[in-house]
Amino acid sequence: MSDFRQKALDYHAFPTPGKISVEISKPAETAQDLALAYSPGVAEPVREIAADPENAYKYTGKGNLVAVITNGTAILGLGNLGPLASKPVMEGKALLFKRFANIDSVDIEVTHRTTEEFIQVVAAIADTFGGINLEDIKAPECFEIEKALIERCNVPVFHDDQHGTAIVTAAGLINSLEVQGKSIEDAQIVCMGAGAAAVACMQLLIKCGALRENIYMLDRNGVIHSRREDLNEYKSLFANNTDKRTLEDVMQDADVFVGVSGPDVLPASAVSMMADKPVIFACSNPDPEIKPELAHATRQDLVMGTGRSDYPNQVNNVLCFPFIFRGALDVRASQINDEMKVAAVEAIRGLAKEAVPQEVLDASGYEKLEFGPDYVIPKPMDPRLLPRVARAVAIAAVESGVARAELPENYMLD
């Protein structure tokens, strides 16, 4: 067994299995403590919440509690390995919520027969939480699930693989194109993958200025074009009227490759065909569409990102979901809308242009980081992400009319 594999297994197994635990937040030592925490004292907040459900935010942990919910049908790029196998990833998301945004989070892995059954399970438990983070649910079911849950739930519902990925991809890509002296409006974009992440990434890039006709999307059957008869309604949104059929056809003179598909699907020969100064985001986890070593050996003029922590330019939704939920929870937003997403894009990408604090250099193992080919997007451990992104998102929620609480005082200051 490789050293790294054993280390990863030991990290998860010892000293206590798993990555999260629950802590109590009030005294519970004496009979008097217990009389307040449990019977008879607990009856008082029960009565208050029964009288007005909003009081759940005042007397319980609901307002700082997010559920990470999956059915395990698209676990990273590992595929449909079922709900239980997804638990380490979901515990990982809960760890990240707590580590980066002090949000309490529990993972919920749902076994279900039909999509409607999954929707009913989540809708039935949603009021327990301040927000619902859907994770690793495959396309096309994820689109119907998210839409139905947004309609049925009173709290924000956010499919991280769609929107978290899209926000971080847009932030990193706009900055990368700037480094390369190009603009998103002119960029020829190839998107490998046509699932949850791909559809949302391309939709947000279009909102940020990309032209739909400049985007070529591919699935396992090649280029998505208007004469294909096997397309679902989401893939159809990206069907081009074109004779191009293969990856090589669309990579000729492409400015951008976004991979949200699977491991090692981008050959070096296709990288050679791209335009001068290209951008490659090989975002599949854990194994990217092309290894950075191979891509860099093929092109010297490249900006390259992956979803991983062990290469420069980590294009990963961890840069978004803890912070967007922090902002949404803090103004009790009823939903996470496009205005909030675009605000997150701008806040994340703006931070990459500022001087990097020493603690971030220490935590990421760099002596120096400055805006350029190897630093187009902030590091997840940058402590400025939390105040910047959460504040931008909360202000966007207030201004777009979905906030149900006022901007907290600490958000007023920059």
Ligand SMILES: NC(=O)C1=CN([C@@H]2O[C@H](COP(=O)(O)OP(=O)(O)OC[C@H]3O[C@@H](n4cnc5c(N)ncnc54)[C@H](OP(=O)(O)O)[C@@H]3O)[C@@H](O)[C@H]2O)C=CC1
């Ligand atoms: N870095 C990040 O932050 C994130 C990365 N991702 C990565 O993106 C990938 C997809 O995730 P997600 O969208 O949630 O999953 P989905 O199951 O919703 O979509 C997967 C898509 O990838 C396509 N695909 C898979 N293998 C290949 C291949 N060999 N060649 C061409 N297309 C392929 C599928 O094609 P078809 O439709 O034909 O089946 C499908 O369109 C994963 O690897 C995941 O790790 C996802 C979210 C965040």
Ligand SMILES: CC(=O)C(=O)O
């Ligand atoms: C990062 C992530 O959410 C994924 O690869 O699915």
Ligand SMILES: [Mg+2]
């Ligand atoms: Mg995911």
